[in-house]
Amino acid sequence: MPFRRRVTTGTERPIMEKLARIAAAVLCVAFAARTASGLTPQSPEVRAAVERGLKFLETGAGSERIGALGEDALIGLAFLKAHHADHPLVAKSAERIAHAVPGSHQPGDFPIGRWDIYSTGLSLIFLCSYDPIRYRNEITAIIDYLKFRQKSHGGWGYPLNDPEHGKTGDTSQTQYAVLGLWEAIQAGIPVDPAPLDRVCMWLIRTQDPGGGYAYQGHPAPGNQLVRQPGVRVGMGVAGTASLYVCASFMRPSESEGDDGLPGAVQRVPDRAQQRGIRFSVSPALVRAGLNRGNMYIEQNFKIDSGMYRYYYLYTVERYFSFRELVDGRGNWPDWYTAGAEYLLEHQEKDGSWIDRCGKVPDTAFAIMFLVRSTQQAIQKARDFGPGVLVGGRGLPKTTGSVRLEDGRVVALPVRISPDELTSVFDDPDKAESLRKLEALGNMSGEEVKKLLVSDIGEKLKELAGDPSPEARMAAVRALGKAGNLQYVPVLIYALTDPDPAIVLEADRALRRLSRQLTPGLPPGFDETQRANAIAKWKEWYRSIRPDAEFEH
Template identity: 35%
Template sequence: MVPTEDQMRKRETGSIATLCVACLVSLGGLLSFCGAAHGYTPEDPEIQALVDGGVQSLRTNARQKTFYALTTAFTGGFGEHALTGYAAMKVNHDPTDPVVQQGISSSRTLVSKLGAPDPGGHSSKTVYAVAAATLLLAEVDAEKYKSELKQIDRYFRNAQYRNGAYGYVGEKTGDVSQTQYAMLALWTLDRAGIQIDYKGVGRTVGWLLRVQDPGGGWPYQGIDPGGNNRVKQGGVTPSMAVAGGSALLIGTDILRMWGESLGGEASALVGLPKAVKEFKEGQSLKKVERPKMPKEPVVAAIQACEGYLGKNSADPGVKRSIWPYYQLYTLERYESFREMAFESEINPSPAWYNSGVEYLKEVRKGPSWPGGSYTTSSVSTAFSVLFLIRSTKRAIVKASSGTLGGGRSLPKDTTKIRREGSQIKGEPVGASVLDLLSALEDDGNEALEGKSLPEDMQLATDPKDLRAQLDRLERLVRGSQSYQARRVAARLLGKSDDMRVVPALIYALSDPDLSVRRYARDGLRFISRKFEGFEMPDKPTEVELRKAERAWMEWYLTVNPKHVFVAQ
């Protein structure tokens, strides 16, 4: 359904908006691209090879000259570093990666200078650069960089135009491209537990609704009619259509128009070991008042946008684009948020993704993608990597259910886990747990234990079925009288790769059975991607055990600050 776009206007060209937009846009699109020869998913070995090659090229070119100068904080060069660092972090989750470290350094430098005068004009790419910095810092460690994220919140409060839009300093019309990045940054801050200006988000949503073209698309610069009667807009393109549509969907998700998708309420499961004291949550953003807006105008706007996109291809392989990589990422973002908002049936290999993959395979130069108008090869490669891994989709899933992106396979011996590029290596365990649950729930069953799991066992893929399975397993690991059942439950919970089970696994760290403890520890290491854990040996002393419990609790609260650990 979602095709490509006309070329962005020249003014848009000179924007790092183009750069960062494509980057932050990261994932999803909603349209039917012309048929691709293959059906791809981000987990396919061929896609992982493309991604790993792209990330390696980012490392090789880490010192590549940025397109925008690094002489001031506002020209966009620091944003380029943040963008490439974000792409590397989303793939390998390694904050020590030199590309990630460079991005962190540039992001912090940028944030430290936000109080200085911004020269404005088209030479200033501040909104894009700050948005890229937001994504990176929150992805690496939202708790560690909370001070910087709060400064970013203050920046966006001051940068917003009175009509609700964002754009270049000194202008007041409103820039759809920059507004979408501001919304993505604010969504990221909100999900990181930072209380943002929710009334300001409501003003942005209102502006986006007012400047939509009667034909369903969005312009680069919006003409605000000031009321509900839309007027003809100039410079409407497919890329700006998906930019405007994604900004609208992101803003309304911040306002929880599509439901409360954040996981992590205080767990209904009680029963942590006595040694684990109650750990109170921080301020719950769920209690913060958010503007209430009718859903019907937003639904109508997205439907009109889809109508426009159905007539105007967003596939750079069909209609040439000056910024094809930026375009693909914007589309991915739009598709991912639209899928979430409208609860669309999940298609693991949508046509727009397949077509984008085919395009990227065709234009790739070695392991990377070439630079172009206002972009370096590193920026183009970062956009391409983010598209291939469906990074926006990952971010939404992580925010809504706490599940990390990627597959659910767990190497059999998690103490020997290793990473090769984007893949987790080790001996796989294996397929359906339904046949085991009844036996596991029989406390007298002595025939099962952790190491006897069948090969290729898989937890449910349907979210509802998976939730039910995990609930049953959590009850087992917390209350079964059978140590064999607790072993299997701890092992399967660790295999789930779902953040929601972390409290149950922390509980299991002090199980009387040493094997249960080890399965819980290794499961925590896998889910967190902290493969070295917190120095808990196979046979910990009481002091080592309590230290590990506390460390895991503190880590989980950085991911889910709303959780309350209840002492028994």
Template identity: 30%
Template sequence: MPALVLCSLIPAIVHAQPPQAEIDAAIQRGVAFLKNTPDYGRSGLNAFVAYTLLKTGESPDSPYIQNCVKNILADHNQKNEKGEIIYQPGRDYNYCAGVQLMVLEAIDPEKYQTEIQTTVDFLIRTQHSTGSWYYPGNNPHNGDTSITQYAILGLWAAERAGVQCPTAVWDKAARWHLTTQLRDGGFGYHPASPSEATAKHTMGVAGTGSLYVISLMLYPEGKPRTADNPQTGSIRKKRFGFLEKVELAEKPVGNEKNLITKPNIPLSAIENAKSKGGDWVIRNYNIRNPTGWPIYYLYGLERIAALADAKKLGPHDWYADGAQQLLTTQRDDGSWYGVGNISPSTCLAIIFLSKATGKTLHRKYQPEPVGSGLLAGGRGLPKNLAEVQMRNGKVESKSLSGDLTELLAQLEDPANADLEATQESLIETITLGDREKLIQQKERVLKLIDARSPDVRRTAIWALARTNDFTVAPRLIDALKDPDLGVRIEARNGLCTLSRKIRGLGMPEDPLADTLESLDEKERIQIVNQWSDETAKRWQKWYNSIKPFEEKFNLYEVLNQLPASK
């Protein structure tokens, strides 16, 4: 996640965010357009319109929403060949089922608990063995990244409503995304189709967003999900917009057997895929001419930013850019054209402008300065990073070539280098370049942590945190006790980036700013040292819980700890 939570080190050419009054007016014109159609019938669009209106503040009790709900409930009263009452979504199938879950959860998860469970059962049945979802019948393309996305969004809504989805379903979905993600981090539409397997902007945000949800479901707060608290009875609010059950009902909801088991897919694999996907999204950021549906792409950006709790995606102010684009392309009747399907495009535009996922997660879009407070704040690294040249939307280095080998050689001999220019070019190269090249140079970067210059040590720590290699964590933990306070702060920020724990484990981003002003310098430093010690212990405990198997069971270390034989 480093690129998503990192406040901009390198500026992008962005539009100023339009005034909120203009955004609100555009939303209302779009809502009026959608309501010009009195009834969307039994279709996915019916649910999509209802969800859109709910996210703009429409009352669940309004006649319009209630008519949409009536259409949704009609799907739960269909008859099969035997005359049995079954759930059968409209012609949009899994798209329809996913969005219907989002609507019912948003309206009243307790009232519609049975319908939510029935829809979840349907999505579980229609999941293919590979972990993906598709249209009815055969699955010639090894799944559909877009349909799978909406199934995952629906199941996520069901989980928030208190209806459990088996761990196996999330596990299979995780495996499918890991196996279909392209080497550069992107995603295609139909992975098994040569003509539709190439990376698209729309599928990049869809696949990456799904990985974020899957990670949240399998490893809430970074730990494997457990079944310690059976989900039975009434519903009450939980943190992060989720819902949980309290023990009041006489029988459990859903299947009686325990559905929550230990995940099979490691957290590290999912987090690595998220990071690759996030990097791809930032490298290929394109508001005006994305491949695929442009407004569908915007909604995907909004979802990723909300899940990552990031105001910016790398250097890009996604909301300001997207809002400006939508306000300039809205049609006179209040709609958006998209790629030809007007009503869905209008829904997607309104959902983006309303920050729908952010509302679900109660985000306030105040980004954490993970990995950037030191670098962008001027505490040792170049103060003129904001002066990086931009031409035609691309970063141009003002100084060195950007070759990673050359830049590391400069840091290894700082006495003969323009350290400020070297640091600036290194940041550009790593942020915008090929992460694999950084990983190949990891051993050289590790040696720089012991450099005499605090500036070089800080730069090395910043770079190591972006290797996505958890084995460097012990070196960053050691750096929490560096003599230089700036190095300690960067080590703390680097661990936040590496672990995806954006709020850290102890020491705040700027510890001196958080101490009492009445304290003298000696007392302040003493408090910071205490913070450093406590923080190092917490990070070490975290690393012990996730470190690789071979480190946990190192036979050589065990034998060396045994008493010598007599």
């Protein structure tokens, strides 16, 4: 299949729509027997299974320990994602990994035998999730090592001197390198985007024409995709999930400009060009790859992959989490319930899970599926990240207002005086007004506080009820950044908004204001969850302002 976007003809469109319906039916059948209970990470039986798994890791892991760094990272992640960050094994795992980083921090000094790509990616993910400030130097060294190990075609894999797979990229290993770099960026660590650019193209060129991926990827030599040997569903999910991670920086779902480049990263700013950094992958290619991958997964998906089952389920959770981030929540069958029921059914008496990876890794993988590890990382980045624009959320409409800062795509803050900001509300150019208001959400809280003086805050409160969803979103973001408790009633009112994205933004703003780091409303929340959140925030506000009044 050519890399250029192919225009579907009127004759072909009904066929494609029929195929899509068939694919959806296949996926529904795969889940039909497992959706009755509607399990979530908070379900009592799920939480009990997680605790039994952690107990095994706590008491039974020692007998299997072989000093593998990836195993250390998995144990640390399992406890961390299950909300046991203070467990001694978390700190112990972090210290073991940190001590394994060569004192020189030079990529060539990392022993390849110990720092395989699996272990490297998992170690990066864990340290960035646990304490990116304390371990910043080690994280930076690991990132440099990953760059050093990336192959010329863009993938990661076995060492170059490996007789069988030295030349190819490994879809399985590459997914952990990609996720590790994503975690580093969300943690505010400077990351050169060039490796992500290269791996994105590798993922496109090693995709099978049918949308799947093989264990070892063979890049297409030209503009036609080539058949990949040994395509299987586990690698299809892994490859497509990695492509979604790349897409989360690019906003490929947006319509293209005349030059075929994305609205968000259509043109790299001058400062980045001076550094020689450039995103070269067209979002049209990424979107085509995602569509092929999604179709393949919908046609071939199963909960029991038949091999590396628990490693696979962790990949499934990552795929759906990033797909939701990039494409929005779809009308998908309840994959989580199906996977959770499978795990509950197959948990061993000692609390472990066991397949080809071994008891410790498989138990950690199972736990990370059950607690929605990737969804937690995405939510954390949205709520408390260092301003990274995850999934393109908040990117300006024109690329003249973006730049690469320390390797991250960020919006250029529009710094205007209070008088200039006041004039925005009367500006007939609504698009320009919204651009400036949106910029408030990308500025620091201190900057916003200085701007929201006199009646500007009142005007923003009025804007929170504007007919335009874009205007309401801009107002909610700005009020949330202000750090002023007087805006809490407006933010609670925004929880009733018909636009789910605005509701989630208001909930995030309230958690920032209240310093509550507990999980908030989930994407795809229902009306009961919304009502409970409104009641909870009203109760909290009345606990500090007993005379508070609400409009609803």
